[in-house]
Amino acid sequence: MGTRQTKGCAPGEAPPAAPRKRPAPRDRNDFLTSLVAKSGEKVARGGGSLAPYHHRVGLIQDMLLLAKQGRQEEATELLRHLRQDLGMESTSLDDVLYRYASFRNLVDPITHDLIISLARYIHCPKPEGEALGALEKLCRQLTYHLSPHSQWRRHGLVRRKPQACLKAALMGKPPDNTVDLSGIPLSPRELERVAAYLERSAAHVAAVELCFTELTDEMLLRLLPALGALPRLTTLSLNGNRLTKAVLRDLTEALKDPARFPSVTWIDLGNNVDIFSLPQPFLVGLKRRCPKQGNLPTILEFGEGQPGEHEGQDGAVESREEPQG
Structure with a gap:
């Protein structure tokens, strides 16, 4: 009796491997x-x-x-x-x-x-x-x-450790005058390294990205002196953290001093714990630093306007009145 042959194979050849099933594309x-x-x-x-x-x-x-x-x-x-x-x-x-x-x-x-x-x-x-x-x-x-998934991908955090990403971000001159730490979780100990880097690179920093870095009120207050001393800083991104409305008091006080945050035009505080509106003194502080930017948007509190009046594109009832300094 001869050796049993697999259909479609020549004598002595190994049977073809079964085709692998491709996993379903992940949503x-x-x-x-x-x-x-x-x-x-x-x-x-x-x-x-x-x-x-x-x-x-x-x-x-x-x-x-x-x-x-x-x-x-x-x-x-x-x-x-x-x-x-x-x-x-x-x-x-x-x-x-x-x-x-x-x-x-x-x-x-x-x-x-x-x-x-x-x-x-x-x-x-x-x-x-x-x-x-x-x-x-x-x-x-x-x-x-x-x-923060887009920040994770940009920094390679899906495959790299946060410490390695932080070390790379704090080396040399900031690219495009931007210190981008977004998506890198920071510990209180690492804040000292960040503050030291900001002080060394102060002459070059125009933007600081600290969104989705697990910042708390206490951590931000520790960074505030270094951030406020940056002479060219125009934008500060703090969204996606654990900040509360209590920190607005310190930020507003900082903006009252012309020597602190001298060039800042916007501070992004969205997607935090309970910061849902910005106080007028905060907006006035920004307005004074950038008078050519035009009127800063404010939103009427509930009951200040009739439904449908001053309706903005995003459905919010907006007022474009200029804050009084």
């Missing part, structure tokens, strides 16, 4: 969520509290899942929680849909616009086809905006 929303989850686990192991974006990204993903399942009421409830967590005053979904709400979260108009667009789809029956695609896209955009 981008799932990928972003997994990155955020891993970051949260690291912070939790270190005994620290999580920055608010972890909770907000989780709400977005849960809301998308409920909407896909046609569980409209539950998805709407999560949207309400998300709006409240982001400081959007209205609790009525109809107010959001018809743009009659008065939003105080001046610091992050992009989120407002995405939330308003998202509400239209959540408020409708189970989305299908193009509507489902639009809903997924909005959730992806909101996740992208409220989480």
